[in-house]
Amino acid sequence: MVTPTRAQEEIRDHAALDLLVVAPAGCGKTEALALRVQGMLNRSEVVSPRKVLVVTFSNRARDNIRERLRSYIGVNTLRDRVSVVNFHGLSARIIRAHANVIGLSPDLKIPETDIIGKACKTRNFGYALESRVKDALRDAKLEPRSDLEVQEYLSTNREVHALEIEQERVSRGELSYDDLPRLAELILANERVASLYKAHFGAVVVDEFQDLTPQQLRIVNAIGYKRTTFAGDLAQGIYGFTGAKPSEVNAAIEEECTSRVTFAESHRSSPAVLAAVNSLSSLTSGVELTAAIPDRWPGGGMFSIVPFPDSEAEALWMVELAQGLLERAPSHRVGIMARTAARRRFVEAELVKREIDFMRWDDGVLDTDAARMMRSMLSSFDLRGYERAENKDQFLREAVGIDSVVETDSKKSLAEALVWCQDLLQQDVSVFEIRSRVRVGDDSTLVTKPGIHVLTGHAGKGQQFDWALIVGAEDGTLPFFKAESDEELAEEARVLSVMLSRARHGAVIGYAKNVRTQAGRPRDYDPSPFLLPLKKAEPRDRSSLRSWLASVDWEMIGAR
Incomplete structure (x- = not known):
């Protein structure tokens, strides 16, 4: 453990459960959030069996804060008293447990890959049309609309291709990444369900608040309004293309939180x-x-x-x-x-x-088995056959033999590599260059x-x-x-x-x-x-x- 700075101590010792932490890059935010959780538990502000919910945007951020929490509160307390998830994981958990309250099956298939991108590639959409389809579906699902209302929205806006893909998704019982927060918000609109989460989580911590969409903020508020620590930096809000609205969200958080702690010292940069x-x-x-x-x-x-x-x-x-x-x-x-x-x-x-x-950083970073299979496929790739194929996605899947892969993580890694490969082929990158760009390792x-x-x-x-x-x-x-x-x-x-x-x-x-x-x-x-x-x-x-x-x-x- 490191010696906390004055600002980190202030965050740790802040008694009220609502707090806005303005933490620019390199100022020790992850450390501060771990200390914040430690302080809440030590002061018995969140009493067992209630837990602290920590929500991040990426797996890496999730793993980083878990590691810091282990050093401050120990493995057992982390397991029993804290839940650390990313937004997709939180939404998936809500859907699996309570999909029936909005008339859906809890057996809906949670996405492991970008099924919308895959559907676009199956249809041989170019970059421009694929972008339009994704934007239309994202915009339709940033509000708490039912499946039927999403389709009506797309129909009204004459998004024919997006509507077709959405109808097929519903018929297959699959979910896209955009469906996860949409359905979670619909479920939490049921007060009985929302009250379960409010009772289960005594406090909430949100990392990188500037990346929140208004929809994600509504989900957080449904669970922990006035009991949430928001940490981040408006100056790092760069994901407007995903639906994030940094200024709007920041204004709402400032209205919600009664206190604010600002970091002004950087430990990263000269x-x-x-x-x-x-x-x-x-x-x-x-x-x-x-x-x-x-x-x-x-x-x-x-x-x-x-x-x-x-x-x-x-x-x-x-x-x-x-x-x-x-x-x-x-x-x-x-x-x-x-x-x-x-x-x-x-x-x-x-x-x-x-x-x-x-x-x-755009290239496929693959585990050893997936990299071996991709390189093997590309070493004898039938480019003419690929160009003639009506379903290019299926052509690639058969060429690499993905259905023979049993291990789940390897199959997911290989599926993501095929999407990356198809993107490059659409950009007329040579098969030789694609093969040379396959990297073995991990992040x-x-x-x-x-x-x-x-x-x-x-x-x-x-x-x-x-x-x-x-x-x-x-x-x-x-x-x-x-x-x-x-x-x-x-x-x-x-x-x-x-x-x-x-x-x-x-x-x-x-x-x-x-x-x-x-x-x-x-x-x-x-x-x-x-x-x-x-x-x-x-x-x-x-x-x-x-x-x-x-x-x-x-x-x-x-x-x-």
């Missing part, structure tokens, strides 16, 4: 990185942060903005910079990030050209290994790198050209802030005057408007960056 993040706070509604121990960062850390004539020159320079950083500090992790996967393709091409090993061994990592800003949320190299800071890419409303533009600024805040020692932002489109045509761009407020952080130019790299104590940096 003063230079924090200055960059702080310079965007007027756009992101973020907290002004300071380094907890500023003297621990050699040279105060580094932040730089570098212009380039074109995207190829940017990619070449960024790859060489990443190599130089790793030569000086081989144990470090360098994250090369972009707002979109398409914009970072120049970096990937340069890495492949130079035969530099790197971790592409803990590959995603956290030293070296170069290539990813989007959204994928990097919740992670950290020693260095963050951000490419593509052009108007139209960042902010994305589809962002028009004030809230959409604020979310784009948050994406940039999230990418910057991944960095420990230093961050570099690059932008290009000319970017070649995916069709191969050159196109001129203006710099991102977000670069203007970043000037307050006094970024280094290319020459000053070189001087910093040459003068800083690399022995000390490599040891941190």
Whole structure:
């Protein structure tokens, strides 16, 4: 266990069950939430047999907080007094136990994969149509509608393809990921059921409140209104495309909670990185942060903005910079990030050209058996047969022999790999390249290994790198050209802030005057408007960056 900070102690010792914890990246939020649960149990605010419900958004966040709870309250108390689940797990639990109260069978099939994406691929939908279908179904299910009302909504909005897929889902007795919170909310509208959960859980803790949809907030309130600790950071709210509404949810939580604790010290990032993040706070509604121990960062850390004539020159320079950083500090992790996967393709091409090993976060990360089967299939893949097949999803399933796999987790891993493979085939990626991109391992061994990592800003949320190299800071890419409303533009600024805040020692932002489109045509761009407020952080130019790299104590940096 670590020595708690003053803010963490305040959260632990706060007596009322309702609390808003504003915790920017790298400020010790997970530790604080574990302490919060410990304090509630020690003060007997939640008395046995009642439990504390801890809700996260990802399996990784769930596992992280479980690990911290074990160290503070012990394995037995964790098992008996705390339930740690992600939102899908909580919703599935409610559906399995009480589906009958809304006239549904408790035997409905809980999703293990993206069944909507699979249905779209079975129908050979292109990217645009698949996106429209998914958006239509998501929007239909963000409100507490019954199956019939969902179909009526889709019919009224003339979403023919989405309606067809929804009708087939209902007929098969399957659930999609979007169905889980929808049905959970419908079930909790039954006061008798809601009262069972209110009685069972004496307090609720929600991690990353800024990622809540209004629907998920209603589920939380049905169980623990005025008895919930919400922790997160509005400046990290970047999931509007999933239905999250950070500003709306934040306003509702501030009205619900009588007390608020704000973290303002970062234990993750250098003063230079924090200055960059702080310079965007007027756009992101973020907290002004300071380094907890500023003297621990050699040279105060580094932040730089570098212009380039074109995207190829940017990619070449960024790859060489990443190599130089790793030569000086081989144990470090360098994250090369972009707002979109398409914009970072120049970096990937340069890495492949130079035969530099790197971790592409979009790629299939598979267990050994699934990777072996995928590579075997792709080594003798019948591409012409695939292209002629009416049901391409079924073609892939038969080609890899998925029905012969008995072990559940391996089958799930293989099914997800087939979806990834089909996405790449639709993008005309060669079979040889797909095979070369199959990686063996798991999130803990590959995603956290030293070296170069290539990813989007959204994928990097919740992670950290020693260095963050951000490419593509052009108007139209960042902010994305589809962002028009004030809230959409604020979310784009948050994406940039999230990418910057991944960095420990230093961050570099690059932008290009000319970017070649995916069709191969050159196109001129203006710099991102977000670069203007970043000037307050006094970024280094290319020459000053070189001087910093040459003068800083690399022995000390490599040891941190």
